[in-house]
Structures are given as C-alpha cells and as structure tokens.
Amino acid sequence: MFRLNLKIALRNLWRNRGITSINVGGLAIALAAFILVILYFTYETSFDKTNPNYNNIYVVGRIEPDFKTNYTSPPFAKAIKQHLPEVENAGITKRGFFEFSMKNGKNTLFAKNFMQADYNAAKILDLKPTGGLEKPPGNVERLSYLSKENMRALFPDKTDNKPEIVGMGASNSGITSKINGSITNNLHSNITFDGISIGNEIGKGENYGYNNYTTYIQVKPGTDVANLEQKITDLYRKELLKGETDQKTIAEIKGVSTFLDPLANLHLRPKAGNDAPYKILIALSILGILILVIACINFTNLSIAQAxxxxxxxxxxxxxxxxxxxxxxxxxVEIFIQCFVATILGLTLAELSLPYFNNLFQVNLSIWTTENDLCWQLPLILCVITLIAGTYPALVLSGFKPALVLKGNFSTSKQSSWLRNGLLVFQFSIAVIFIIGLFIINSQLKYMRSEDLGFTANQVVYIKNISMFNKPETFAPVRDKILKIPGIKSATVATDIPDGAEGGANGYTFEGVKSSLDFIDVDFDYFETLDIKLKEGRFFSKSFPADTTNGAVVNESTVAKYGMKNPVGKTIRGCNIDYKIVGVVKDFKAQGFESAVKPTIYSIKNPCGNYKTQIMVKIEGNKMSSALAALKAQWLQINPKDGEDFRYEFLDDLYGKLFKKQEQLQSVFFGAALLTIFIAVLGLFAFAKYITNGRIKEIAVRKILGASDIQIFSLINSSFFIMVLIANVISWPLAYVITKRWLETFAYRIDLPILPFISSALITILLTVITVSIQARKAVKANPVDALKYE
Amino acid sequence: MIKIENLEKVYKTEEVETTALNGINLHVAAGEFVSIMGPSGCGKSTLLNVMGLLDKPESGSYKFIDTELLTLNDRERSNFRKKNMGFVFQNFNLIDELTVFENIELPLIYNKIPAAERKQLVNEIIERMNIVNRSGHFPQQLSGGQQQRVAVARALVTKPKLVLADEPTGNLDSSHGNEVMELLCELNETGTTIVMVTHSSHDASFSNRIINLKDGHVISEKINKSRNEELI
Structure with a gap:
C-alpha cells in the first residue's frame, strides 16, 4: 500500500510540478533563513561554553555613581581570593593597548592585542598553550605565547614547540623578546588575543587606582551569587577605606559598589555595556520563527487549495x-516528504548564502561542524514543520465525504476566511514595514554619502606610525622629506584623525565661563590637508612662531557654546595655558552623522593632550600610486623610528567604516524585505488559487452571461486589492514610528520622506494584481462549458 | 439478502429541509439484479449511498444477511464495505495518478490480500474484461467505455456480494453503454447481487426487477418478465 500511495503522491506532485516547486521552494527559502538564524543564535549564545567552569565564572566590575565598568585594579583579585572562601580562584588580565610589530627575518607581524594574564586568570579562562598550561617557574617572570596563526606567520616552517626569539619594533631597534610557544586563540570566546604573556603575578606594585585590568573569579558550585556580590562590595569598600581620613573621599567610597557578571552574559549583554546585541539577536530569532511559521501556513493554504x-x-x-x-x-507522509525535500533545499540555500551572512555579521559560521546543534535541531524542525504544515490539510483531505465528492460537484468550504484574510493582511503588513524601512535607510545612507562633511577625506592617506611628534620641530624633518615626493601636497600629524574617534575633553575658560571642550592636538597644515573651511581669522602658520606655544583654533560650535563675539584675538584658558584664538573653522563632521559636531579646540601645544602619532598626507589623485610606492620605499629614511614597515589606509575608507552599522542594517532590511514580500506573495498565490478554484463555476456562469475578461479580472482582484490596501494602512503608522525613531539616532538626517510610503503601496498592489491575475487567467481563459459539464 | 425498513433521510441546510427518503421499504434477494428509477431528486442516489454505507439515514433499519448495518461505527462500516460491496459510478472515478492495473489492485490492497495473489486476481479480471493491452495505461488515455470497464473490474476484483452501480452508462454512448450493461448481466448470472440506479428504461430492462421512486417513496415495483423468462 505504501508503494502505491507513494506512486500517487509522486505522480500527483509531478503533474502539479509548478505548484509543488512553489510550495516546496517557498518553504525551503524560509527554512534557509531559519537555519541561518539558529546557526547564528547558537553561535552567539555559546561563547566560552567550552570552558569546563562556564557556569561558575564571573567578571567583577565596579559601579561608580555615574557609570559601570569592567575595569578594576590588580590588588582586588588577590583580596577577594584571600578573604572569601566561596571563591575558588581569582585572576586578572590586561589588554594590549597599542599595536607593535614583531619580526623574524623577513616575516613581520603586527600585534594589536598582546594580552597579559596572571596564571590564575589563565586557569579560570581555560587558556590552552600548546603542550598545556604551565606555571612560570621560580625566576621566570612571564611565559609569552603567540596565537597559533601568528606563530605560523612568523615561523612558517616551525614544527616543534620550542621557544623562539623574535625582534620587536623596527629591525634596527635591537629589542628582542622570547616567545615560549604557541597558544590557541579561541575566536568563539570573550577573550581573544594576538598573543599573551602569562605571569605568576601581573600589575605588581599597582594599587587600587590602576583600574586597567579585568578581574575574573571562579566560584564554588552552588554559591549564592547575590550574597557574594554584597560581600565583595563590602570588601572593596573596606580595601579602599584603608588609611583614608578625608571625609569627602570616605563618603565617595561609600557610594561605590561592585557587581558580578556571569561569563555567559559577557558577550551579548554585559552589565557594563549595552545589551543591543542581545536585543538584535532576539529580534532576529523572532523574525526567523515568524517567517518559518508563515511559510508553513502558506504551505497549508496551498495544499488545501490543491485539495x-x-x-x-x-x-x-x-x-x-x-x-x-x-x-x-x-x-x-506526503507532506513530510515535501518538507524533507524543502529541508535539504533549505540547507543547500543556507550553505550558499552563508558566506554573505558571515561577511555581513562578521562571524565565521559553518553548517558542517558538530559544534552547532543542527544535527538534532534539523530533524526536530522537520517534524515540527510537518506537523504545522501538514496536520490541517491531512485532516481536511481525509475528512471528505465520499458521497459528495464522487458526484463530481465538489468545492472546498469557505470556512475560516477571516483567518485567511487576517493572515494575508498580516503578511503584507510586515512586508510593507520592511519595504518602507529599506527605502528610508537607503535615503539616509545616500544622504550621508553625498552630504558635505565639512572636510575632504578623499585622497588623504593615513599612515600608521608609532613614533611621537608632539613638538612641531620633531615632525618638521619628516614633513620635509615627505613633501619631496612628487604628488604629495601636504603632510601633518595629529592626535586623532577624523574617522569617528573620540578625542579627549578638558575644561576651558573663556571670559570667565568655564566649560568642557573636546581637544585635538595638531601640527601645521592640519586644516589644509583635510581641506577644512576657514570662517574667520587664519589657520596655524609657520610665519607666526607663537602658534606653537599658545595658538588655538576653535570651531563654530565652540563659538556658539560660549556665545563668543569676535573671538579671533581673544584668550581661552585651559591646561594652565592662555591660548590666543587665531582662527575659527567651520564645523566638520569628524564623528560621523550620529552625533552633532562637538565644540572643539585645536592647538599645537597641549601638555594635557595625547601623543601626536597620526600622520595624514594629501596626495594628488593621479599620482597616488607612485607617491605611495615612493613613501614605502623611503619610509625607513623618512621616519627611522617607526621602522621599515610603511602601513597606510585611505581616510575615506576609514570614515566609510562609520557607515558600516547602517550598511549592515541596510543589508538585513534588504534581505528581510525580499523574504517577507516573497512569502507574502506566496501566501497570496495560494489564497488566490483557492478562491479562484472555488469560483470556477461562478466565473463560467458569468462568462456565459456575457462578462468580459476585464470584468472578471477586476472581480477577482478587487477583494485582494482591498486587503493589501488595508495592510498598507495598518503598517504605515507603525513604519512611521519605527523609522522616525531610527532617524532620530542621527544628528544629521533626512526629513522623513513620504515617497517610501507611496512606493510600498504601489509595489505591493502591483505584485498583488500580477499574482492574482496569473491565477485568475486560468479561470478566465477556460472554456466555461468544461466547468459546468458535470453539474 | 437485503432488508430495508422505514428508511428516512432528511437533508438540512440553514433554511430548507428536504426529505430525500420517506419511509422506504425494500427487500433484495441474493442473486437479484434490481434497478431503481425515478425523476431527479426522488432520492434514488441517496438510497444507493445509504445502501453503500456512504451516508447515514435518520432512522430505519438496514439488514444485510441478518446484520444490522445502521448501528455500525465508522470503522466497522469501512470494514463491512470493503469485504462485501463494490461500486460503479457514472463518472468512473478512477484515480488519475494510477495505471489501470494499479487502480484495480487498490481495493485488494485495502483488503490486505498478499501481493502475489493480488497480481493473479487483477490479471484474471483484466483478461475477463478484455483490457489486457491497456493495463499499463493511465485512465486519461482510455475512452469512456474502457474507463467504465476498468471501474467495473475494480468493483468486481474483490468478488463482492453486492455491486452498487450509480448510472453506470450515464456518461457513455449507447454502444459502450450496452457493453457495460452486458457485463453487469454476465456478472449477475454468476451470482452477484446488483443494485443499479438509472434514468434509462433501456438499461433497466436488463434487470430482474424495477423499482420506481418519487419524493422518497417507492411508488411502484415491476418484475421484468422478459429478462426473467430469458433466464429460465
């Protein structure tokens, strides 16, 4: 019997192959999206899960009156371990704060994050050097390891695990360092690094003021964490209060507390940070489930339409x-087979789109690993969708009354039509929201790309450099040598480049008013290189030697902030220097579009400032490649302290990275809009087919009575037209609120346009008319006599 | 073999009640060939459906060799039907996705006949029906007469005690119609009881007895002498 049923099923599916492929294909596409979502979900929620003590590890953070942070000081971990018996182990780590190069002969490596950890932290975090974690023996202060990938880059032919000596910085610096071996850098962990040095104790001699470390504790299983949190806060206050006599400080200390953040929360929703990734993940998961359920319901509808x-x-x-x-x-069983095929197809589609997905979300997911739980999730999903999609059609089909259907005058019932109508409206509403969202994201991005930034990043090359040029006279010879290269128009150095980076802030007093200003320390030709527009006065100039001691340039926002009148020539005081304002520049969007331009002061001398290391060069467009080649060739002579490694990036690329988040959102909306519209159209297709099948006789009778094709088309289309219109009307206010809120995250934004709303209506209506008419066409073109034959 | 007493069947819609069967009494002896005639809407199809256990009456009794059938549940009805009855329809009702052979095989499968025996039984009947060279074809590749032969073959393959035919010639031209009627006569001669609904007095003339229905009542019964004489 099974064989015969299978034959009936397969022959039937083949005879209706158009419908079958739409039905299975639709489900497959939704499944592909769902598979990607669960892969992503599993990945994002399982950071560090391989750690055997996953559930007992916490980060100890501080709560200051106005902020929360994971940065703590070295003695704290020791105190915790010493005083609290429920803490099994406590350790600290410290991130590498600057990038440096490591060399082995011709092989060079740039380590951005060479971490430090004490042995306890390494144990808690389950760090795995090749050959096992080792406690640094007696007189050895630290054991340093390079990640396996970096080890291979420096020592491609290395097969053993013996220590190596590497050069640090420029090859002429003469500094070397010992690398004890390689270590696994688990990218699926909160703790990632280029290399790490593990010591018995790190941060020796640093007291409670040095909050540059992260403290990890491992508690004994079954510990009351809330209680422990309180104890740690008490301990922290007690430690800070040691030797304090100043009443004000003591009061301040009493306002400080600590928190424990489980390792499991660290990646998605750290207490000291925002939980946006977690919210995005949840939203994405809901969207994935929704798409799958809707696809299943469509499958059901189409199956019943075929009934x-x-x-x-x-x-x-x-x-x-x-x-x-x-x-x-x-x-x-028949529907199971279709779902099975859909699952295989979905898996294939997911595999095909995985590279784009990985690129978009900056992850490295793979379907074919045992690490993800697909091997049990997929069969489960298959069964669930078979039940969702199959139960109703199976019950409806098997419930037909033979006495009725065998007479040949059979039509499916119109029951639960409000449910079908509602579902269709719902599907189109979601699609409309995504379409409108996509249009508005597009407009905002277009605006951001075309709007005048106030400076020109184009043809400005940012050169990575590790030597400091805080005094103009140290940079002067470098600039001279750079400018000798044909095609280079100007060169400058500053503490920050306009790529969205936040500069420092300090208090400045102008005419008795003290206020906080962002400061950026620059060199000559800074404004010229970036083509920033002057409003009043002048830029810094070598003809005015005083510029290097107390000259300052402010931007328009500063003028507005202090309400300055004729600021040029007036004095502004900060960092114990009376700066003379020599010029005012127009505001420029160094921080991107999200925040308004900050009131900023630019000076050459600033004892309170940071290191000037960021070199920028303006190059003529047509001489770009030759100039870069010359810079690379001569770099060691131009800037000997930086070494022979000439590394650069284009400023416009760097600035473009500020749009990354929006571009990501744009891609997500593009995918979601396509997917939801596709699924909505699929649902419509099934519904229209169902309706048309039920009205074949009516259409035949109308035709016999003289209705034209157009009249019948409009007859069938009208109800769908109204439903899609309702869907639009429902989603417009929603889309309006959502997009308005999104746009409000930008300081510089477009006015909410009306066109996307109209376009979405036009698009959905057009798709509706096309889809419905394809269905209606069959009924309209059919010979009415055939439809009435067996009456 | 069949004793039907006081059968009543009412179709209800929201507004209208239609009495399809209004106290029908009917006896059919084993080996009889009975025709049921009457105008449209007289209840003849409903009667046939009730006899085939495809429909339930409101009240009355339906005994099949002393078994009361109206008290059976769905499962028992299915079982009884597949063991004792065969059906032939006006519009053939063959499954389009199955070949001639597979269509005929289907009832045997539901009766759990082993595969080897199925094959033998199907081949026998295919031969008897003279459709051997069509056994691999799909229904749509056959003429109406051929399709109805397949339908008859399907009804007979389980060797049912009772065959119910609902206007078996209604979609056929007269020569094909005659072929089918002759087939039913042959079948009747081998002992199968047949109840047939028809509009055609020509078709009815093939049967032993003709029952006329009107508005859910039996209004007349007539013994078909010519056919009975022929048999004697």
Missing part, C-alpha cells in the same frame, strides 16, 4: 474501505 484535485482519490479510497487514519497518515 479539490485529491478529493476524488479520497472518495474512492474510502468507498473501498480505507480508514480515515490511513488517509491522514498518507497525506502526512
């Missing part, structure tokens, strides 16, 4: 004595 074709089969089988459950089982 009339199977009615006779059901009738005959019943007449021959088939039980209802046999027929139910038969249809369930």
């Amino acid at each position: 009339t074709k199977r009615a006779k089969e059901v009738g005959i089988k019943k007449v021959m004595g088939a039980y209802r459950f046999q027929l139910t089982a038969q249809f369930l």
